[in-house]
Amino acid sequence: MKKMTDATSSRAAPTEQGVLRFSIAMTFVLAVVGIGFGIASGAASIIFDGIYSLIDASMTAVALVVSMLITQTMAERRQARLAHRFTMGFWHLEPMVLGVNGVLLTGAALYALVTAVSSLLSGGRELDFGQAILYAAIVVVVAALMALKNRRANRTIRSSFVALDVKGWTMSAALTGALLAAFLFGWLIQGTALDWMSPYVDPAILALVCLVMLPLPIPTIRRALADILLITPPEMKARIDSIAAEIAARHGFTDHRAYVARVGRGRQIELFFIVPRGAPARPLEEWDAIRDEIGEAIGGESPDRWLTIAFTTDPEWAD
Template identity: 25%
Template sequence: MKREKNILKLSALGGLFFAVLGIVWGTIINSSMIMFDGLYALISLLLSMLSIGITNYIEKTDFDKFPFGKGMLEPIMVAFHSIVLAVMCSLTFINGIKEFIEGGNSVDADLALGYSLISSVGCALVYVIMYRMRKNVPSDIVKAENNQWLMDTFLSIGVLCGFIVSIVLEMNSLSHLTKYVDPLMVIISSILFIRVPIIMLHKSFKEIINSSADEEINDRIYTIVKNIEEEYNFEDSITRVSKIGRELRIEIDFVFNDNSTLNELEEMDKVREEVYKNMKSLNFKKWLNVNFTGDRKWAL
């Protein structure tokens, strides 16, 4: 999908800019917090480039080698993405604790404040543009990238507030505490940030093991199937739905009885077509199987 690739390219370019800016600026003024921001952007850049490659590979049709498609690569990519970010947050948390215990770190708060302003506005801008572009793009990779920029925005705003506090402290008798502001922000940011990749990892793991789709999707499909069950007087229907990346795997089994009004093969295909049309509003690629049986055991 062209729009998906354009969103990922925007994310990569934004990551490159803030990676260079953060690492260079943080090194010059000796700020662990700004270097953490730059390192986060660098890792985001590498992950964005990997996401572009995975997206291109998923779109290439190779039925002989992948008869069920390559949709599973998407949650695997999101899981890898989440693990890398969680590990990075854990390591920076440990380094922040170590720096705090060792007496903190002196930073030029005025220069740090300038970086924070640029970063806050820039990250928020990239997030908003990506959010608008990704509407009607059913891609968990893009969603993960967009969430990452939201995290970057909150991080930058937090850093901005932290350095404002540092400047205020320098103006009174508490100036000796300013050296603890930088490592303290690293510690707090690491704790707050690790929550998002953990949530992403949990969701992607559920998709990898073919867990049931969320309630909203299930309820919509269940309603469609039950309406058709009543229309044709089937004895029962069993529906299984799992979400894997941008795909929905849907299996529906209709159980016949003596009152069922459907008998011919053409009528069965008509039901399949009806099911498919009623699901068009679900903005996912669909792997749909609709089966018919007279014995319920074949549906279980």
């Protein structure tokens, strides 16, 4: 009975592709519903929310394709047809997708902000608060549940794509909550002395939402640019240098060179060890044993680690 339970649990374990597929489907549904409610109620903020969701869902779909390429090519390299053209793998596509996603979302928020300010200056717009409140309430509940579900799944998956998706659902829940509060305010002041404010509720909350959303993708864009430009992570370089120096001292090498980069989920590490000239010859099996020792010290052996180790007596080959 224990074995059957373990097997069932293993089959039910969430995967990156499974989480992203379900998230894409839910986002597309909410986006279509949002655009429909926005048009029906006359709320530009809801239309923007739907369009923003469509952009996010489209980029998540691209992220899913990239994730499938990475995992399929690394796990089934011999069978993957594209592996013959992309012999270095598909890791470089991951930061590209994340960067483009961040830029598109920032651009959409900036455009909506300009539209909101223009609407405020022209006297605002009327809208059906009843339909707007219904939409906002539905989205807050769905987005909060999706954020919690995907965050729990990512504790074991540890995917940057899923982490970004969780951030997106969290942002959606928080910002739609702000929309809900604003729509409730607009509904409550109708027929009161503050009724003159009603036309300004929609563009005002849209402008506020855009101001909040504009800086949010910036960390993702910065991380993506760092990966695309192969900027060496300082903590990663320091750790590899420490391991290489210890190995060099243990085996009598004169020096070492370390080249490291992070590309999406991939870690690219190249190590060159300078062997003293005239050192006694060693069988290839001994050099391979040293490589295994280095690999174990570095850790994290997986399809996402690209580790190259070379030995030479000429420092020019390492520089």
